Amino acid sequence: MFSNSSKYAIKAVLFLAVNSSEDHRIMVKDMAEPINVPQAYLAKLLQELSRKGIISSKKGPKGGFFLSKENSQLTLMDVVNVIDADDKFNACLLSLEKCNADKPCPLHDLAIPSRSKLIHSLNQNSIKDFSMQIEQGKVFLPL
Amino acid sequence: MFSNSSKYAIKAVLFLAVNSSEDHRIMVKDMAEPINVPQAYLAKLLQELSRKGIISSKKGPKGGFFLSKENSQLTLMDVVNVIDADDKFNACLLSLEKCNADKPCPLHDLAIPSRSKLIHSLNQNSIKDFSMQIEQGKVFLPL
DNA sequence: TCCTAAATATGATTTTTATCATGTTTTAAA
DNA sequence: TTTAAAACATGATAAAAATCATATTTAGGA
Ligand code: FES
Ligand code: FES
Numbered sequence: 561m562f563s564n565s566s567k568y569a570i571k572a573v574l575f576l577a578v579n580s581s582e583d584h585r586i587m588v589k590d591m592a593e594p595i596n597v598p599q600a601y602l603a604k605l606l607q608e609l610s611r612k613g614i615i616s617s618k619k620g621p622k623g624g625f626f627l628s629k630e631n632s633q634l635t636l637m638d639v640v641n642v643i644d645a646d647d648k649f650n651a652c653l654l655s656l657e658k659c660n661a662d663k664p665c666p667l668h669d670l671a672i673p674s675r676s677k678l679i680h681s682l683n684q685n686s687i688k689d690f691s692m693q694i695e696q697g698k699v700f701l702p703l
Numbered sequence: 704m705f706s707n708s709s710k711y712a713i714k715a716v717l718f719l720a721v722n723s724s725e726d727h728r729i730m731v732k733d734m735a736e737p738i739n740v741p742q743a744y745l746a747k748l749l750q751e752l753s754r755k756g757i758i759s760s761k762k763g764p765k766g767g768f769f770l771s772k773e774n775s776q777l778t779l780m781d782v783v784n785v786i787d788a789d790d791k792f793n794a795c796l797l798s799l800e801k802c803n804a805d806k807p808c809p810l811h812d813l814a815i816p817s818r819s820k821l822i823h824s825l826n827q828n829s830i831k832d833f834s835m836q837i838e839q840g841k842v843f844l845p846l
Numbered sequence: 847t848c849c850t851a852a853a854t855a856t857g858a859t860t861t862t863t864a865t866c867a868t869g870t871t872t873t874a875a876a
Numbered sequence: 877t878t879t880a881a882a883a884c885a886t887g888a889t890a891a892a893a894a895t896c897a898t899a900t901t902t903a904g905g906a
Contacts, residue, residue, distance in 0.1 A: 561796055561814075564863075564864065565863080567798050571797055601865055619873060619884075620871090620881065620883075621880065621882060622873085624882070654713060656845055666717060671821050677813075681813040700808060701809065702799055708893080730853090742896095743896050747895090747896095750853070750855080761902095762903060763851065763902050763903030763904055764850065764902095764903065764904045765851080768853085
């Protein structure tokens with residue numbers, strides 16, 4: 561479903577959403593272990609997310625990564641789109657050219673309705689929404 | 704969702720379901736192009752499927768691959784399980800140890816219900832069921 | 847029996863993804 | 877103004893997935 565990189569990015573962003581703020585930045589070395597991602601790889605991912613404006617960062621001593629108000633209004637779809645191919649969610653499950661409801665492949669009707677729901681959720685809920693759910697103990701972000 | 708190999712395997716099996724029979728076997732070179740899979744790679748996949756008893760084959764002149772009655776009673780889940788890792792459908796979307804409804808990750812409730820439905824469909828419908836849908840023109844198997 | 851056409855077995859190569867490593871730039875604080 | 881701590885940029889390596897290649901075995905037909 562998601563690439564490893566996407567999973568890492570999602571975990572990292574949600575971790576920042578819960579644990580960081582404009583004036584409490586988090587260093588890559590302090591989040592690698594909690595979210596269980598190889599530190600050097602995480603560093604690369606965070607830098608890319610930062611470059612693309614998904615997360616924010618500050619260099620130098622007392623620097624680190626954090627989510628601005630604007631960042632936390634983005635969606636997890638925004639996050640995933642930075643990492644994975646654009647058509648990830650539009651492709652036919654069997655890679656039959658384009659996924660097309662008028663000429664559905666044998667898996668289309670089984671899978672697409674649910675996939676659409678997931679896409680919708682990823683597009684609707686902001687990062688903030690997710691972090692609130694975590695803070696309310698409704699969902700969890702362990703390893 | 705599915706690996707490339709799984710997609711290829713599904714396409715190949717469904718192609719055989721529709722086009723082959725015990726006494727009308729199909730050679731790998733005759734199905735590679737129709738289902739749009741590199742011939743040598745397809746050969747390897749078909750051999751593995753055959754070894755695992757998902758499809759049938761006959762060597763030598765007039766040989767080829769086909770689906771026996773028993774083969775076509777298998778499910779697409781059986782096909783996928785030959786290729787992909789066993790826990791493919793049980794893993795947490797964010798790879799948080801085990802997917803666990805009691806301690807759901809932020810994506811669990813968004814994605815798992817639909818995934819369960821898909822799994823159920825893959826387990827319930829036989830290959831034969833799918834080939835009938837294709838023959839009835841309800842779904843399609845182009846490229 | 848011999849030839850040939852097919853699957854089978856096995857391994858090599860390529861491509862993609864994931865991971866690691868290291869030098870450069872920025873910035874807070876002494 | 878010097879130092880050090882952090883992100884940033886870039887490239888190298890490793891692992892996995894996909895693809896290609898080729899020698900071996902089986903079996904039908906001349
Ligand atoms: S046509 Fe294959 S998933 Fe839509
Ligand atoms: S806990 Fe993550 S998908 Fe179930």
